[in-house]
């Protein structure tokens with residue numbers, strides 16, 4: 001199976017970095033080391049697509065054939081709105097547009113439809129990944145179950161995750177003692193400038209294998225990239241936690257105890273900087289109301305994701321998906337209002353308990 005450009009080559013190693021070559025073409029690429037595996041998945045879930053969707057609604061797609069060029073230019077503009085907002089989202093959406101416009105036999109109408117569909121698809125996928133992160137990797141949710149149980153539970157609700165495939169290739173790479181040595185990545189504008197013999201000799205010298213061969217992933221779509229990063233989180237047991245200040249999820253990069261994320265909270269100060277000076281912290285460990293909140297939340301969660309229905313066709317979800325979505329949205333609004341000091345802990349619990357009443361068994 002041949003992959004067409006643009007594509008990304010992703011090398012994993014024993015560290016929590018993803019080593020990525022974003023290849024625009026066979027001769028033009030950019031090397032980036034994405035630190036803290038999982039961070040880009042969390043950031044994807046928070047990415048605001050609303051401006052893109054508004055621009056799409058404004059498009060005149062009634063007469064595609066007569067203003068095809070104009071629509072195409074608009075699409076490039078819309079994708080560029082996401083530039084610098086995420087480490088790789090814009091690259092892959094761009095790549096999907098190149099494939100659609102230059103690499104397919106689709107009619108103009110179908111090409112336009114498929115790009116519009118792409119945006120809505122990724123907005124949907126944000127929801128799926130929000131659930132994936134929470135069900136599989138948050139310490140605060142479903143904590144009566146083990147991680148493998150939670151993964152099975154998630155796979156049961158989203159079966160496409162279990163069947164997903166990624167493409168891999170083998171290549172020579174500067175791997176040294178299990179780590180990708182980024183100092184040896186060759187950067188050049190003209191291949192003739194590179195002393196290939198010397199580069200290969202250097203690469204070989206630190207190698208623990210005969211010719212330093214390794215496998216890497218060939219990634220062409222945003223969906224594949226998110227899947228790869230998420231699976232690497234699972235493989236490494238990387239967990240997520242809610243920030244005690246802004247209430248958003250962040251990746252726990254190592255074993256150190258952390259309550260706050262690195263996002264900018266107010267002015268140019270981050271949650272971590274502000275949090276360090278706070279006397280009381282609203283983390284689950286240190287706050288009686290949040291603990292109570294979590295107990296109620298987990299009860300609803302378990303009721304929705306019925307673990308006892310693993311291998312049967314019995315319908316045991318007592319809540320519909322829509323009901324559960326609405327309820328968990330309300331719950332997170334309450335938790336945020338409490339963390340921001342707009343309501344008291346007692347009010348939060350009262351309102352939350354009330355919201356679950358219609359669900360009493």
Ligand SMILES: [Zn+2]
Nearest residue numbers: 243246261271
């Ligand atoms: Zn925060």
